Amino acid sequence: MPDLVKHRVAILGTVGVPANYGGFETLAENLVGYHEETGNSLELTVYCSSKGADSQPARYRSAALEYVGFDANGVQSIPYDMVGLFDAVRKGHDRLLLLGVSGALILPLLKLFSRARVITNVDGIEWKREKWKGLAKHYLRFAEFVAVKASDEVIADNQAIADYLKEAYGCEAHVIPYGGDHAVEADPDPLAVANLPDGYALGLCRIEPENNIAMILEAFDGLGMPLVFVGNWDKSRYGRELKHKYAGHPTITIHDPVYDPRGLRAIRDGASLYLHGHSAGGTNPALVEMMHFGIPIAAHGCAFNRHTTEGRALYFTSAAELRALLSQMSAGEAKAIGETMCEIASRRYTWASIGRAYFELLEA
Structure with a gap:
């Protein structure tokens, strides 16, 4: 044989x-x-x-x-x-x-x-x-x-x-x-969230125009909900200008990039909502990672994100639309969306x- x-x-x-x-x-x-x-x-x-x-x-x-x-x-x-x-x-x-x-x-x-x-x-x-x-x-x-x-x-x-x-x-x-399940495997580092506000919304991505960073920051300007946005702000003129504009903002924290898995785990654990502004690409790794954390997700309403989340997240295409969605979301709705995201992630990602x-x- x-x-x-x-x-x-x-x-x-x-x-x-x-x-x-x-x-x-x-x-x-x-x-x-x-x-x-x-x-x-x-x-x-x-x-x-x-x-x-x-x-x-x-x-x-x-x-x-x-x-x-x-x-x-x-x-x-x-x-x-x-x-x-x-x-x-x-x-x-x-x-x-x-x-x-x-x-x-x-x-x-x-x-x-x-x-x-x-x-x-x-x-x-x-x-x-x-x-x-x-x-x-x-x-x-x-x-x-x-x-x-x-x-x-x-x-x-x-x-x-x-x-x-x-x-x-x-x-x-x-x-x-x-x-995306590797994101919940690291032990969280409590030092990574020592100076962050309670119950913050989280943005976490490369600071590029197609990720609609400016749109998300504009939506949170005056919203009253704390936002922590983590990214490589100093990598481009686009990022540096946004960092300068929102530096010292009372409810928006511009955070330098975090690559350590333990630090990332802690920052994600502390979030009450995840903002995903990507409008190009496909199934974005950051999105499927965050779906495993069981919190509500507001994503740009492009076809890629809708397929990834099976049409069960919140979707926006403008700052005004995002601000309205978050202003109207109840605690019960937030909990249900988070549970659905986690179920999809466990089944598919x-x-x-x-x-x-x-x-x-x-x-x-």
Whole structure:
């Protein structure tokens, strides 16, 4: 009886593991965790950026690590992904899990000399994000086209993205979102909330226009409800101007970014309401993480957020609309929404179910 083929999987397109950056990194880390905990027989390799890395260990948990000498974000993400893909094929990986489309232009070339199965998570509809202009926007749109056409399987993290891919390219994407239950696993650090008000509403995200930070701050200006907004305010002119405008506000606390899991857990535990202003992307990791905390959520009313929350959260598209929603919300309604968010999260957004879906696709 012939030996079963032991497939070799490469995960590409992230900064690397252990995760210390964003959603794709958290996904990669949890896929490694699922691989280790289930004793999955696939051989797993994660490609990492050597830029800024303090060390370059050969392994992380059950995964081998390979390093590429470019940044994984910005314009360098293009050669970073391309070099990683070429190296993965050269080293005999027959399953390529590509997270994002930056380096997808090399996929047709790889197909000429490799039979590796390519599975691409297209992320959000990147070219539609406000931060991309001119040539970058056109490149990302073309890269999306190539990724969809040259991949063997395509993953969308939200049904709204799957609907878009079907309409734009006739592509039947697999809908696999993100897990969020890791957010409630860390022990809270009480020092992180020592100087915060009681019963605050919480905003927590990267400070970018498409996340509608200004809209949320405007809604809370004069509302009387305390708001703590955590983010990387000093990263952009947009953030710095908002930080300056609301510095010293009597009910709005402009908080620097928090990356420590224990600090994040404490800040989330102390919130009575979560504000989610993202209007682009797909299933946003911050949203599914907060759904596990069982508090009411007010989200921008775009299709992505409505799909993620199954239409059961509060939705707004303007500062006036948000202010009215919060002014009218009763304690009973808040409790019911929070319980519903937690039920949806437990049913749809756990890493055990996400890991199972990814590895079924990789093993197929």
